[in-house]
Amino acid sequence: MREIGGYRLVALLGEDGMGQAHLARAGSGRLVALRTVHARLAADPRFRERLRREAAAARSVDGPYTAKVLTADPDAEPPWLAAEYCAGPSLSEAVSALGPLDEGQLAALGALLAQALTALHTARLVHRDLKPANVIVTRDGPKVIDFGIAKGIGEGESTTGGGKVGSPGFIAPEQLAGDAESGPPADVFALGGLLALCATGRNPFGAGSAPKVLHRTLHDEPDLDGVPGTDWREFLGRCLARDPADRPTVAEALAWCAARGTPEPWWEREPVTGLIHQHEEATAELVAAAPEEPAPAPDEPAPEEPAPEEPAATPPTTRRRFLLWSASGAVAAAGISTAVALDEGGDTDTSGTVAHARTASWPRGRTVWTRELGDVRHGGSLLRHGDALYVHDTARLTRLDPATGAVRWQRDAHGVTQVVPHGKDLVHIVRTDHLGAPTLAALDATTGDLRWETRGAAPDALRPADASLSPEPAGGHGLLALGDRVACLVTYESYGTEGARGTARPRPWRAYGYDVLTGTPLWYHEGTAAAVTALRHAGGRFAVATSTRAQSDTPELLKARAQDPLHVLRATDGREETAIEGGALRPDAHPGAVGTGYFAAGEAVSAVDLTTRTTLWSRGVTGSVSVTPTACGDLVHAGSRTELSALDATTGRTRWLRTDVARITAAGSTPPLLADGRLYATGPEPGTGRLALDGPNWGLHTLDPTTGKLLWAAPFEDHGDPYGAAGDGLVHIYTGTTLTTFSAPEATA
CATH class of the missing domain: 1.10.510.10 (Transferase(Phosphotransferase) domain 1)
Incomplete structure (x- = not known):
């Protein structure tokens, strides 16, 4: 066993730009932290x-x-x-x-x-x-x-x-x-x-x-x-x-x-x-695992302990x-x-x-498979749906086998802005181009073949007599939500920036209802001149959140956006049932919705009774966060680029908070990744004492959502903010152009 200054080195604890640190023992048995300095x-x-x-x-x-x-x-x-x-x-x-x-x-x-x-x-x-x-x-x-x-x-x-x-x-x-x-x-x-x-x-x-x-x-x-x-x-x-x-x-x-x-x-x-x-x-x-020191020869004195170490000793250790x-x-x-x-x-x-x-010194997860694909960070997404894993990158939409990484099919995805699986048989996509309104299409989930496609132009038979229709495109952007039997495509023009609002011609948002399985046109509704910020379905209704303001989380704009309306359309015929003033920031809260929903706006998380739209509690949080829309047990989880926390679903009090890990999302600012009773995060290597804001993204942290404690971890290549998806005990992490699938260690799988 190596010695320095009369101290026997037990284990290397770490190394930095100054030198190395060791756990060491003095002759009396006392443990010390011994630091050596680099030769340079x-x-x-x-x-x-x-x-x-x-x-x-x-x-x-x-x-x-x-x-x-x-x-x-x-x-x-x-x-x-x-x-x-x-x-x-x-x-x-x-x-x-x-x-x-x-x-x-x-x-x-x-x-x-x-x-x-x-x-x-x-x-x-x-x-x-x-x-x-x-x-x-x-x-x-x-x-x-x-x-x-x-x-x-x-x-x-x-x-x-x-x-x-x-x-x-x-x-x-x-x-x-x-x-x-x-x-x-x-x-x-x-x-x-x-x-x-x-x-x-x-x-x-x-x-x-x-x-x-x-x-x-x-x-x-x-x-x-x-x-x-x-x-x-x-x-x-x-x-x-x-x-x-x-x-x-x-x-x-x-x-x-x-x-x-x-x-x-x-x-x-x-x-x-x-x-x-x-x-x-x-x-x-660590001490028990260190190599035993050979006993000194009869004519060889035992090494002396440095004088400063006489006063203290550690209790004997056992394995x-x-x-x-x-x-x-x-x-x-x-x-x-x-x-x-x-x-x-x-x-x-x-x-x-x-x-x-x-x-x-922490359980290490297993790498199941790795595959190189396109970049999903610029408008793409990573989706786990049953036994399918969908990767929407800058050029292609790919279906993979989650367990093996085998490619089931690929097709061109230029212009695709949204991918929404439906059951086991269909995948709906929204595609936009520079020549017309967004296109809604349905693909065969097994083969990737096109089942049907339609553009956002109202069939003559569905146009109300008082609709101010024009032959021009209905807007360059589209959002899709699926109901039980109806697919709702909403088209609109962007008002998201001051420049866009200054140059864009006022155009109404328009909603089109189609049969979710066949694409048959069902109804059409024309709204006001505004951008659409969210589209939701619940209880036989589609809720359309609109705004004519820049989309920002600054306190001033959030206060102004609190006045933006939420338009509620009936899924059966597209007629507007009600317009909720100030409802746009909480698009899931509308007639037909039930239970409690959780929302993040600016630096606050709120719990809302979805039926009455009553705020049950609101708590301040750090920076811009996203939050799980429903509770897991009695907790709701909030995350940002710098921390992850669990709030009591009933009171909003913080149950645990970690600043050494950060949120993993499926895309953009979607909720923290929670699946199969596990909460997935990214951050520095466990045990280094670094904060998540210090970076880099060393790898995956799998946490118990109830306690926030680490269950297992695995490193991945850091190429910017990771996207994630999970299901059936597998977690898929996308960094840059690399998609890696992990599972728990064998002993805890």
Whole structure:
């Protein structure tokens, strides 16, 4: 077994741009996190000098809520540093399991973190990267780790890369702008961002790419909607002030939080204690699986333990049943930096991405088959319908066998804008071109052959006497919805942008009813001059949502769009039964619909009685989300590009929230992918402690929709936002032009 500085290396925990981190044991048996430095950095005398200064300063940090640096040798080959090993989940993992913290829980955490920062600043160190991944929740409470990027107060910048160090959403404006030396106020800013995240489940400077988050940090006010209480919003607003002089000191933050903390530590309750136990069990398994050290020969003395390790020892470990292990606790405890290094242009440097342990510590899904097809990201779709998998890409519509990936048929799909399967026998498509109105066609689901086709022009016998028909096309866009016996095609002109509304001639939307099986024309209805934003069917009625406004989720336009009407047509004859003013944003709520529906508009999710159109509850969420339209059990699931959550279907309260995974959809902003009692998401590799907004899309995460816990995961190639479909225990993921099908591991299939 390899040794460094008298420590026996047990397992490689991770690697980043600075070096490697190992789980190691001292002669007494105490476990430590031992970090070695890459040779290219060690070759720089300035780096060694910085490491020498910071190691000496870090060893003087003494507090119950910091991971103690035990010893270091900056002059060794390679240079190394040993720190207290902290077994437990990261703060983000713990809060995801527990849910957003209330006022007392938040104050208890704030006081504890302020104490940790006080210990650092007393040693003349500034952390500069305080974030959830750098706080480990142990059985002794949360501990701040990773002083590897700290700098001595008053010593100026000395990062080897010549750039700024920090993480989007937590890095202070002065660190980004470079107009002031980043001292203790930078840590107060990060503390405010971390507490806001724990209170609301979202970053106070929003989601998206790193440059966007950093731009908001420099120019926008923090989003503190959902922070519990006016006093908390005021306090966190001060912590997140752009001017360092406007922020409270660490001592002031400590006093403010200490006066409000709850007496019962939330980290001593389930489910957090269960997560801590899992990490401890996983650590024991790593130790038990390590090669046995040969006993020393009779004339060979046993290796001596370094002096600083005498006070503590770990209990003996036994081989236990291996539990699922999120590597974030182990990697973070080892001091691996997951900070984003920013160059002067503000671009993200991913060279510091953390590697996972050599042996995957989570169940790995099986790759069933892979196939290269066209790109579905620009108006295409991926649909699972019974025993058929339909891929609509830029050029073709393809039916595949879901289990094998075998092509059943292909046909040209130029101009196709919508694909809607019907039963086992038909697939309906809407096709548009530049010469006429949209075409509705039905294909044989078995062969792909054309069954029938018709254009959106009203047959003479169906035209009402007062219809203002013209020989010109009825509009360049079409939407299709299928009822039990009727296919409804609505054609319209786009009013979706200011430019379109300024140049388009006012044209009415028009609805055409056809026999769903034969294509026989049944009825025609002409509406007002407006665009159609949604088309739904329920209870023998078609609901047509219309608008003459730009389609945007900005607060101003959402307020205006709340006045847009919903026209309800009878499926039997196409006559308008009613027009619901302000109903367009909830097109599923209309006469004939039953039950409760769930809607997302802007930054809110609402539950609505579909029959009465009464709002039962409404809750704010982070950014632009989509939501499952019906409940799964007693939960409704909401997702965005940066997070996934479960809300209580009756009250709207958050039951769980995860910011390390993001939504997978079938196309565009459709609901999170939920099938066969599984919730599918995408995100960074499990256990790295990265947030979904940090990217890239490492792969597939399969979650228990009730708890949000990981069931299994599988990597895929990252080519942008993935599309997904699922059924019969298979999940199909489309990235770029690659379609891959996964299933659960054999043991859990």
